[in-house]
Amino acid sequence: MSKQGLNMKFKDYNDLLNECVNQKSLRGGQRVQAHMIKTQYLPPVYLRTRLIVLFLKCEVLNDARMLFDEMPERNVVSWTAMISGYSRSGFYSEALCLFVGLLRSGTAPNEFTFATVLTSCAGAFMFEYGRQIHALIVKSPFGSNIYVGSSLLDLYAKAGKIIEAQSVFESLPERDIVSCTAIISGYAQLGLHKDALELFRKLHREGMVSNYITYASLLTALSGLAAFEYGRQVHTHVLRSKQPFYIVLQNSLIDMYSKCGNLTYARRIFDNMPERTVVSWNAILMGYTKHGNGKAVVDLYNMMKEENKVKPDSTTLLTVLSGCSHGGIENIGLELFDEMANGNDGIDLGIEHYGCVVDLLGRAGKVERALQFIKDMPFEPNGAIWGSLLGACRAHMNVAVGKIAGARLVETEPENSGNYVILCNLYASEGNWDEVRKLRDLMKEKAVMKEPGKSWIEFGHTLHTFYASDRSHPRKEEVFLKVRELSERVKEAAGYIPDLSSVLYDVDEEQKEKVLLGHSEKLALAFGMISICDAKPIRIMKNLRICVDCHNFAKLVSQVYKREIFIRDKSRFHHIASGMCSCGDYW
DNA sequence: ATAGGGTTAG
Numbered sequence: 001m002s003k004q005g006l007n008m009k010f011k012d013y014n015d016l017l018n019e020c021v022n023q024k025s026l027r028g029g030q031r032v033q034a035h036m037i038k039t040q041y042l043p044p045v046y047l048r049t050r051l052i053v054l055f056l057k058c059e060v061l062n063d064a065r066m067l068f069d070e071m072p073e074r075n076v077v078s079w080t081a082m083i084s085g086y087s088r089s090g091f092y093s094e095a096l097c098l099f100v101g102l103l104r105s106g107t108a109p110n111e112f113t114f115a116t117v118l119t120s121c122a123g124a125f126m127f128e129y130g131r132q133i134h135a136l137i138v139k140s141p142f143g144s145n146i147y148v149g150s151s152l153l154d155l156y157a158k159a160g161k162i163i164e165a166q167s168v169f170e171s172l173p174e175r176d177i178v179s180c181t182a183i184i185s186g187y188a189q190l191g192l193h194k195d196a197l198e199l200f201r202k203l204h205r206e207g208m209v210s211n212y213i214t215y216a217s218l219l220t221a222l223s224g225l226a227a228f229e230y231g232r233q234v235h236t237h238v239l240r241s242k243q244p245f246y247i248v249l250q251n252s253l254i255d256m257y258s259k260c261g262n263l264t265y266a267r268r269i270f271d272n273m274p275e276r277t278v279v280s281w282n283a284i285l286m287g288y289t290k291h292g293n294g295k296a297v298v299d300l301y302n303m304m305k306e307e308n309k310v311k312p313d314s315t316t317l318l319t320v321l322s323g324c325s326h327g328g329i330e331n332i333g334l335e336l337f338d339e340m341a342n343g344n345d346g347i348d349l350g351i352e353h354y355g356c357v358v359d360l361l362g363r364a365g366k367v368e369r370a371l372q373f374i375k376d377m378p379f380e381p382n383g384a385i386w387g388s389l390l391g392a393c394r395a396h397m398n399v400a401v402g403k404i405a406g407a408r409l410v411e412t413e414p415e416n417s418g419n420y421v422i423l424c425n426l427y428a429s430e431g432n433w434d435e436v437r438k439l440r441d442l443m444k445e446k447a448v449m450k451e452p453g454k455s456w457i458e459f460g461h462t463l464h465t466f467y468a469s470d471r472s473h474p475r476k477e478e479v480f481l482k483v484r485e486l487s488e489r490v491k492e493a494a495g496y497i498p499d500l501s502s503v504l505y506d507v508d509e510e511q512k513e514k515v516l517l518g519h520s521e522k523l524a525l526a527f528g529m530i531s532i533c534d535a536k537p538i539r540i541m542k543n544l545r546i547c548v549d550c551h552n553f554a555k556l557v558s559q560v561y562k563r564e565i566f567i568r569d570k571s572r573f574h575h576i577a578s579g580m581c582s583c584g585d586y587w
Numbered sequence: 588a589t590a591g592g593g594t595t596a597g
Contacts, residue, residue, distance in 0.1 A: 021588090049588060080589040115590040150591040182592040213593040220594075251594040282595040315596045322596090352597060384597085 008035070013043065017050045026058040045071065049078045056085035076107050084116040092124035111142040118151040127159035146172060150179040157186025180208050185217035193224035194463075212238075212249045219252035226541045226568055228260035229461060251279045258287025261539055261566050261573060278313050285319045290572045292582045294327015298336075314347050321356035326572055328584050330364040333357075351379040355388055362392025363586055367401045383413040394422050395586055402426045410442065417447035418545075425501050455524035455542045459531050466527065469518035475527070482526035483517050490556040494579070499549040521550045521567065525557065537564035545570050545587065555579050 013032060020028035029051060036043055043051075048071050055064035068074070068082045079102040086095035099117045102109060109117070114137050121130035134152060142148050149172045156165035169175075169183045180203050187196035200218050204210070210218075215238055222231040235253055243249075250269055257266035270276070270284045281304050288296040301320045304312060317340050324333025337357050341349060354377045361370035370389055374381050386409045393402030406423035413419065420443040427435040456465040466473060473479060490496040503512040516522075521542050528538035546554075546569040558565050559579030567574040575582035 018588095046588070053588065077589045082589090084589065110589080112590040119591070145590090147591045152591090154592065176591095178592045180592085185592065211592095216593050246593090248594045253594095255595065277594085279595045284595090286595060313596095318596060350597095355597095 008039070008041070010044065010047065013041075013047055014050070017047065017054065021050065021054050021057065024054075024057055026054070026060065029054040029058070045073060045075055045078060049075075049081055052078065052085075053081050056081065056088075059089065061085060061089060061091070074105070074107070076102070076110050076113060079105075079107060080110070080113045080116060083113065083120070087116050087120045087123065090123065092120040092126075095120040096124060096126065096129065109136070109140070111145040111148050114140070114142055115145070115147040115151045118148070118155050122151075122155045122158045125158075127155065127161075130155045130159070144173045146174060146176060146179060150182045153179065154182045154186065157183070157189065160190060162186060162190055162192065175208075177209060177211055177214065181211075181214045181217055184214065185220070188217050188220040188224070191224060193221040196221035197225065197227075197230075212243055212246045216248050216252040219249075219256045223252075223256045223259040225456075225463060226260050226539070227458060227463065228257075228262065228539075229458060231256045231260055247273070247275060247277055247280065251277070251283050254280065254283040254287065258284070258290065259568070261291075261568065263287050263291060263293075276310055278310050278316060281310060281312070282315050282319055285316065285323060289319055289323035289326055290568075291575065292326050292328070292572065292584075294324050294329040294332070297323030297327060298329070298332055301336075312345055312347065314350060314353070317345070317347060317349070318352055318356065321353060321360070325356060325359040325363055326583070326587075328363070328586075330360045333360045351377075351382065351385070354379060355385050358385055358388045358392075362389060362395070365392075365396050367392050367396055367398045371401050371404065381408070383409060383416070386412065387416075387419065390419065390422055394426060397426075397429060399426050399430050410439075414442075414446040417443060420447060428501055451543065453520050453542070453544050455520035455540055457524045457528050457538070457540050459528070464524070464527060466520045466523040468520050469515070470520065470523060473523075473527070475530070478530060479523055479526050482530050483522050486522075486526060486529065486557055487517060487553075490553065490560050493560045494556045496553065496556050499552065516549050519547065519550050521546060522553060525554060525565065529557075529561070529563070534563075537566055539566045540568070542567060542569045546574065551581065551585070551587075555581055 013036070016032050017029065020032065033051060048067060052064045052067050055067065064082065064085055068078065071078060079098065083095045083098045083102070086092070086098065095117065099113070102113070114133065117133060118130060121127065121133065137143050137148060137152070149168060153165040153168040156168060165183060165186050169179060172179055184196050184200050184203070187199060196218070215234060218234060219231065222234065238249065250273055253269050254266045257263070257269070266284060266287050270280060273280060281300070285297055285300055288300065297320055304310065321333055321337060324330065324336065334357065337353070340347070340353070357373060358370050361373060367389070370392060374385055374389065386405045390402060390405040390409060393399070393405060402423065406419065406426070409416070409419045420439050424436050424439050427439065452467055454465055454467050456463045464473065470476065487496065498513045498516050500509060500512045500516070503515050521540055524540045525538065528540065532538055546567055551574065554565050554567060554576050556579060557563065558576045565576040567576065571587055572583060574587070
């Protein structure tokens with residue numbers, strides 16, 4: 001800026017600032033600002049706002065805020081720019097505070113403001129506040145704006161109100177790829193994977209042109225369904241469509257393949273990535289964790305630290321600890337926890353990380369030490385912690401500690417029926433039938449019906465779903481006969497004894513066995529034995545944790561029929577072959 | 588001038 005620049009006017013400043021915004025030049029903006037001060041030029045609202053936008057773009061939020069606070073007057077664009085700056089950087093509550101300031105100042109928000117502020121509500125989990133803003137929008141002329149609409153439906157979806165989200169989506173005067181992706185991902189994020197997939201297919205038929213965000217959301221749903229064939233089709237399609245291969249999409253592919261049981265494909269994508277984020281590492285680590293491959297988890301974690309390009313986050317640490325536990329390398333896990341707790345990574349450990357240590361100690365049979373650890377830890381133990389300890393007590397038949405954990409669990413989560421089952425088994429093992437009876441009464445009174453158990457299996461490009469004692473499948477007769485046949489055969493050949501203590505209904509023994517044979521994973525297994533060719537392994541998915549009896553049943557089937565079985569339950573993969581399971585019977 | 592949807596974990 002030379003001498004003749006000293007009497008610069010609005011237009012000159014404006015041109016200069018536009019140039020700076022385009023080039024994202026912070027220094028340029030600062031020079032313009034200094035020049036204005038030097039020449040005592042008082043910039044109008046418009047130019048001040050341009051400068052704020054530039055600072056926000058360069059991520060110097062505090063400088064932008066200072067300019068904003070110094071403004072003698074503001075218009076809706078200045079407010080909105082500042083609000084969206086906070087929102088983009090994740091300072092949602094700051095953004096919401098400013099929105100309140102805007103309303104107080106008597107400025108009328110516009111469609112840009114509403115779109116931004118709804119995103120902030122979702123980010124800050126302030127759904128009730130979002131609903132109030134929705135009421136403002138209804139009174140405003142912006143209800144039919146597509147940006148406002150997609151932001152609003154996303155807010156409802158993230159609040160778990162999918163019906164409201166769907167109705168906002170349907171009321172949109174027009175649809176574009178963003179609003180379509182928002183509703184698909186809404187279903188996927190809520191675990192309504194089947195609905196997400198169906199909606200995707202419908203919108204696709206209607207001509208939706210997907211982009212990489214749409215595919216990432218779709219892949220979340222396919223991971224949940226473990227729909228391997230479909231997932232692979234999406235992968236090929238994405239490759240063929242020659243979109244730039246975004247990291248987010250590769251991350252979803254890693255997750256999809258590992259949740260479909262194909263770690264080889266997942267690892268191939270991971271290895272070939274030119275750039276990785278922490279999510280890429282977490283996704284592949286989680287894959288090995290769920291498959292019980294503790295060594296691979298630790299190797300990868302070391303590789304990550306050696307490479308030193310991507311910093312681990314708290315999810316990484318959690319996954320690594322959980323990987324050591326599921327992978328049966330308790331000592332290494334405990335060592336790593338000490339390292340983490342001493343702050344090498346500068347990440348605060350949460351109660352979940354301490355929960356992993358309880359798992360590690362419990363799995364190693366150090367149940368008393370686990371109890372002591374819980375007493376010493378800097379958190380108030382919650383249901384997950386006591387549940388983990390109770391699981392260890394069941395596996396190692398430690399009735400004394402089990403009573404303590406069980407008592408605390410019945411207090412903290414009286415509605416969880418699974419806890420009663422384990423506790424009853426423990427008391428039954430020492431013949432304390434009085435206590436068993438009391439617990440059953442308590443359970444009848446307090447426990448609620450959990451999510452119904454279901455299992456599914458991919459065959460002939462279709463997912464076949466089974467519920468407990470299901471009679472809806474077209475081949476049900478065949479399936480029931482096959483379950484009986486399997487049961488008789490493993491009884492004879494391998495001494496299968498149904499674990500009747502897992503059934504808590506008050507019915508006779510014959511009925512109990514019937515209940516056990518009706519479990520959804522046994523139905524899916526029988527269906528797989530009928531329909532899938534002998535050479536192929538059977539892959540079953542289950543929405544809850546597999547029960548002890550079904551686990552045992554599958555092991556014996558694998559032994560007697562010489563068949564490889566993969567079961568993905570809520571917590572991990574069980575790779576079952578020759579009568580043994582990769583989980584080491586601890587899950 | 589200012590705006591919406593996305594990947595891992597529990």
